Amino acid sequence: MIRMKRKKLWASCLCFAAAFFLLVTLQVITELGNSENKVAVISSLRGGPLTPVERHALQFKKQELHSSFKTESAVNQYPILLWWSPLTGETGRLGQCGEDVCFFTINKTYQHNEMTRAFLFYGTDFSIDSLPLPRKDYHDWALFHEESPKNNYKLFHEPTITLFNHTATFSRHSHLPLTTQYLEGVEVLKSLRYMIPLQIKNSLRKRLAPLVYVQSDYNPPSDRDSYVRELMCHIEVDSY
Structure with a gap:
């Protein structure tokens, strides 16, 4: 009797384990299927086909995963904006530049790429001893510096600040002043909440x-x- 009970217990355990294994396998297969149909799902959720920018981004991601050679080929189709300061940590990303698509990266190997059009500098990290030289006629330099001038005093002397085609600092003289960068909107100034x-x-x-x-x-x-x-x-x- 004891042996029969043990056999029944083992049989029950085996059946439970088999059912659990089949359930997990089915879930994995389902997830893989969802992954393969990701583009179609995104398209259906939007209620229409992907935009050209989204198609470019998805195509680039696929190329990046499969081959560095293909990635290089894809990058050469777009203007390259190179962060000379590793502020963003992004090794490569397609993003909007107005109505166009640009490639953003911190990878300095793109310095001499024929599609590189702009170098972006973060003020605190800016050093006159490390600049992307020689500078081509079609190379724009842009400065982003939301910190105090004392973080890098060199930037606020004319010989240095005039190196940049575009500036975004706290100064009202910048091309894009950051004085109100943390202001959510005009309504915040009009609000009587804290009056x-x-x-x-x-x-x-x-x-x-x-x-x-x-x-x-x-x-x-x-x-x-x-x-x-x-x-x-x-x-x-x-x-x-």
Whole structure:
């Protein structure tokens, strides 16, 4: 009797294991099928065929996976924008440049590629000892620097800043000023969400100044502290 019970138990375990194995196998086959039909699924979800840009991107990804030679051939079809600073960490990506498609990369081996059209620099990492020279007539240089000028003071002298065809910094003189880069929209300025009634403001004036000066560093090169000290001679300022 004991032996028969053991045999029944083993038989039940084997049946359960076989059923579990078949279930897992079926799921794997289903996932593989979904992967093969990924492009068709994306197209159906969008309610129409893929756009030319999406087709280019998918084609490039397939080429990148299968052959470095094919990847090189595909890249040569598009203008190359080379990040001279490894800011993005992207070894290769197709992206929109207005209505066109461009290839973005941090791979410096593309420096002398005939399709390279622009070099992108991150201000903090910019060094005059490491530049993509010689510079071709059709090479544009672009600067992105949202940090303080003191991070790299060389950039804010005329001989250096004039090296760039395009600039995006905190300065209002930049081609793309980043002064309001964290501003979500005009509505944020119009919102009354944080507005305090005048009665409460007048009460707070008994212990708080009408102005507040908040800084994360002391005595910076801009000498802003001297300006605030002078301002304090004319109006109360709380400094933090």
